[in-house]
Amino acid sequence: MATLAAHSGGCQCGAVRYRAAGPLAYPHLCHCRMCQKAAGNYFMPLAAAQRSEFMLTRGEPTWFHSSDLVRRGFCGTCGTPLFYDSAESDSLNIVLGSLDEPNSVKPVMQSNTGRKMIWFHELDGLPIEPEAETPDRENAIAASNQQHPDHDTANWPSGASHE
Template sequence: METVEQTGGCQCGAVRYRARGELGYPHICHCRMCQKAAGNYFMPLAAAMRDDFELTRGEPKWFHSSGLVRRGFCGDCGTPLFYDSPDADSINIMLGSLDDPQAVTPVMQSNLDSKMVWFHTLDGLPVEQEPETNDREDRIAASNRQHPDHDTSHWP
């Protein structure tokens, strides 16, 4: 039987990690603290057992957002990576930092009292038209500094 493995890291590639085994309790947290930590409307998380988790490049910086929890992020590019209760047997990974974020589907939501009341309207919003030329996208691609969605021997 093949062991499931998830890899991921920050946008600039300074911090990379690997988690073996299924990620537990993939969920979306809507609490205000997660909103602030993500700079977004919610935070998608899932737990990796500590024994099955390793940093493969660099070290995150940590912010103690409460007396019980610290949040790990890249000190270079600022990408949020981890939600950690140091006494727990697992560490939570931010699902958007996975190399393949579509591989893990959330099964639950939490802290709905802070959920944006207009989320149900998102699918009805108009879709921005694609540009007639790819000039801007070509310039972005030519100057892209984002780490690829896979492990590399070094970066940059």
Template sequence: MTAEADRSGGCQCGAVRYRAKGELGYPHLCHCRMCQKAAGNYFMPLAGVMRSDFTFTRGAPKWFQSSDLVRRGFCGDCGTPLFYDIPEADFINITLGSLDNPDAVKPVMQSNTGRKMSWFHALDGLPLEPQPETPERENTIAASNHQHPDHDTQHWPLGETS
């Protein structure tokens, strides 16, 4: 379990925001094919929070029933995967990448490794891009960034008052 008093998170566009209090249980990387497809990635990092410690602070997700047992919550506006939910359980799993501070939660386990990419062990040996972003490009991206910041905002997008 990973303890922190209060964590916030949400989607890329800011339409769906949430707060998770207390401990995050079983932070792990799931390599199953269903999580790969839901994330559009090679794995999905997840951790559980008790429903009694979880609230939406803005908007609500759309849901996809990915199996008879599980539904997955995502932002209906930008598509960010946010939740892995077993409706009758007393907890909900959040995607760790949707946290405002994902670096604060270190996975403690991997699951469904039968679908783990066979070449993951070689990632640290890949060459790094030789040139970092130029300051001009970084400034252009920053000036036109429509992504919600990694903290709660009273209004979003900025400038809106409702």
């Protein structure tokens, strides 16, 4: 299953931005140990963009070869995981959390579930904090927010360029 066309995204600091003009194929959650380590999380959500429909719109990722077959792209400034790239493929996998609208792509499959956390089924039963932040803390974070907004900008940070 493919998702609808045109997706943009990038890293947390805005140094690397990208656009996928076509649909994203095979949105899935990978639970392998390499993806866990690369994401610093329990799984990595990925979907494939055709190379012919993909372009970097700002900056260049830093690459780490996690194996002879795969390299992983991330922002060299803020460390955000962005891409999973297998050279022989005609597509490049995008880390779905880096999309400007991550809710627009729903995973349709899971892979490498032998490493999936055995307690995931219990998550919906966990208590929910009544207030995540105090208003003063929320205001202080908002006033000093260095995170790139979820859309393309001509320059970032304001008045400067990472290009």
